[in-house]
Amino acid sequence: MTTDAEAPRPITRIQREKQEVILEAALDVFSQFGFRGSTIDQIAEAAGMSKPNLLYYFKSKEDIHAPLLARILDTWLEPLREMDPDGDPLPEIQSYIRRKLEMSRDFPRESRLFANEMLRGAPGFYDILHTDLKDLVDEKVKIIKGWMAEGKVAKADPYHLIFSIWATTQHYADFDIQVKAVLGRERGGEGRFEDAARFLDQLFLHGLSPKKR
Amino acid sequence: MTTDAEAPRPITRIQREKQEVILEAALDVFSQFGFRGSTIDQIAEAAGMSKPNLLYYFKSKEDIHAPLLARILDTWLEPLREMDPDGDPLPEIQSYIRRKLEMSRDFPRESRLFANEMLRGAPGFYDILHTDLKDLVDEKVKIIKGWMAEGKVAKADPYHLIFSIWATTQHYADFDIQVKAVLGRERGGEGRFEDAARFLDQLFLHGLSPKKR
DNA sequence: GTCTATACACTGATAGAC
């Protein structure tokens, strides 16, 4: 009655779980210190295991880092992918900003890992930016240009519009320490994200509403 | 007739020049890889000298890094300091955005060094953010609030307004590689900063113009 | 699967010849 169907592959459930623990710990470390500034020792300690043990699951530092990066770009662009050409323009943009800001709130480490990669010039990553990312942005830019031509959105450079949405939302993850230092005890709590959401809504919607002349 | 007034101190002109060369090289390296990810060897090579020779001028890695950071925060906040309470509100804000964007264009490495520090949680730097930086921002926030009360600027959260100016302008230095990848060959040249300036002018000025009801 | 031990390259920093 027993079968050996459970282990047809060298990847078992427990292995996957351990790998997840390691990736989780690695995200903590890489997002703070970048690839070169992080050590396997740090990651192993954060994961609660010895260094050789960690290296049993991932055979090199690079092998831990790469899947984290791959996973992130995909997650990161999900909100942009969902921007609906058939939706109401301003609410679509507003919703995109909201979702992007929520990602900064809920996945700050992922944002910082990405930022670290950009800062060092995105080695072995530039190709993806230049193809997949560019293609997606180009597609959405066309949609936004359409909305502008219809007079539903104020005319502005759609590329820089997207950059400014990325910049303003990711700032709350990447520069979190600065944001909190400046806002101080009273205003720097969790409410800062709601304040930010309100402000960005106003800035972009007011800034993008077609002028009535 | 010759005097020894030229060398009353152990710090000579030539020493200063060498130190400048080293700091210049260190800025290159630190801005890419952060403090921990950078090595003295890398810096020495970039500065065209041997590692022991470099360590003759700065006795530790930290001693090279610290003055760079100190210099930067000061330079960085200069445009904000110059925002004039007695000036015309919208042009003052516009001028601030311009100057900040020019700094991203002219001093991208400084911006990236700062970003690297923020990403790792600004150790031994948080105090300055929490005092000097916060004080300056608080002061300017009061000015902006005054403008809003007078109806010269649309009402919005002044802290998040400042954050969004920092974020959008610094993005062009910190995420330069991504900006260029997305804009591609035709639009990614030096003109990208003028396009950005036009866009940001429009976004912020349109977004902050007081509504006429 | 997990650990100890270890190989071996790199890094920060110093000593001492020139």
Place this chain on the structure above:
DNA sequence: GTCTATCAGTGTATAGAC
């Protein structure tokens, strides 16, 4: 002032006992 040589410590990665 600048170099070669060097040291102690850390870092990545592997070997092999359990």
